[in-house]
Amino acid sequence: MGMTAIEKILARASGRDQVGAGDTVVCRVDMNVLIDMMFANWPDVVKIADPDRTAIIMDHAVPAPTLSDANAGTVARKFAREFGVSRFFDVGRHGICHQVIAENALALPGQVLTCTDSHTCAAGAYNAAARGLGPPEVISILCTGQTWYSVAPTIRYELTGELPAGIGGKDVFLYLAGTWGDATNHNLEFGGPGLASVPMNDRRTIATQCAEVSADFATFEFDERCAEFLQANDAGEYAPAVPDKDAAYADLRVIDLSTMQPYVARPGKVSGNALPVSQVEARPVNQCFVGSCANGQLEDLRIAAEIMSGRQVAPGVRMIVTPASQAVYRDAMRLGYVQALAEAGAVVTNSTCGACFGYHMGVVGDGEVCLTASTRNFRGRMGSPTAEIYMASTATVAASAITGHITDPREPLA
């Protein structure tokens, strides 16, 4: 029997010839990523499996907004020093972990990556088996170098056609989530003839957000575009996982990319809750946000800067832009995006998870309406439980910041 891409990776990592849905496997983890929040409740570690298969990335709460975050940082620095973890991305080299993972090629095709953040499925864009795990499990992997997975059935998304200009990975994902809803206890695999037209940043947006349909792993097929991306980031050696032609899928779903249009998810949940922007109320907005692991990439800042350049954020609207890493920030500065955004009246913040999880730098207040390109629109996610969070692509968010209400970015802006 053939195997899906995920099954191939889990088979290799568990030393088995064959893995299928329903199996439970113990896998060697190729890279285990720790993040700053973990160190607030850090145990007294005696020994670790391998410092070279470990990375520490400061991302959720940097620079420290609270004393407990500051103290967690101290614990992280001491741990990295004592155990010789050289892949330590401290404040200044920091960024949202999934962006730093991409920039440093910590996730490689055919490999297993673990991290205690639910959007770890992001690295599936690079043909890796990556998923979020809780803090105790990531500490266990730190110590033992391995963990177990129950292999879920895989749903295959076959991409055809080409994305129209101005339509992003966010739109594709919102279409997917709005059309098929939850994929709880399923893996998702993306491939097909349309894949070649999908840029790496859009693949990562899609892979990241598969957490919002409750998927286990989300993995893209490997191709030339992925190879070029990895080479540009000095990736080491790897062996991609190619799905077998006779692999068993729980479902096969076709997405014709050429029919994609801007989508918006209405407040509360992403899954089963997204519509074309033309069918969504033109709600006035108080805050617009571009950022997070899903949409704080350099391409997002370029899109926002191009739309906002020479225009002004509407009165009564706050436009917050958070680069996904310090490297994105530097590049965006060099390319003039930061300048264009700031001149339009946007606030460009330091790189962090920040406003996406309602922790700092852009918390929304009671009764406010926020349009976000980040990852979640759950009630209370970005601050007040009475705030309404709509979700859309970076282009839709930037256009809406100019008009002051939810706007189709394909419409001409004044």
Added chain:
Amino acid sequence: MNHEITGRAWVFGDSIDTDAMYPGFAMKLPVPEAARHVFYDLRPGWTDQVRPGDIVVAGRNFGIGSSRPVAALMRQLGVAALVAEEFNSLFLRNAINNGLPALTVPGVRGLVREGDQVTIHLTEGWLEAGGQRVTVPPLPPMVLDILDAGGLLPRLTADGYLRPAGSAR
């Protein structure tokens, strides 16, 4: 761990997300304080009503969202087990790994009403409520081993990877 657990049920709906149980602002607080905010908006005052030994019952896709350890807050409140029609897999792993039993029981919301006495059996694989019993797959041995150890961190301590809390270095 006792594999048969009896407790009073609290019943919740579908797609209860982790932001509803462990809101972002509570992540700035120590666990005992953060636990006061579980279901802060969905069921205000619940943390004053829940008693040690109670069981939380939910619908489909229970726990979609973050990796934040909701189970640690549930344990702080004395919740004895989670039961759902269907769990988000990250949330399920987080529960087990934090030493909180979690059992998938399709159709459970048709059987259990709020306040009912519910019994579950982890190794025999059943749930009983209102004189009715439904059978489900028991928890696999690998999962039971983690629960029997009290979660992953106690097991790592027993295996010598972590020093016991409060011990001298």
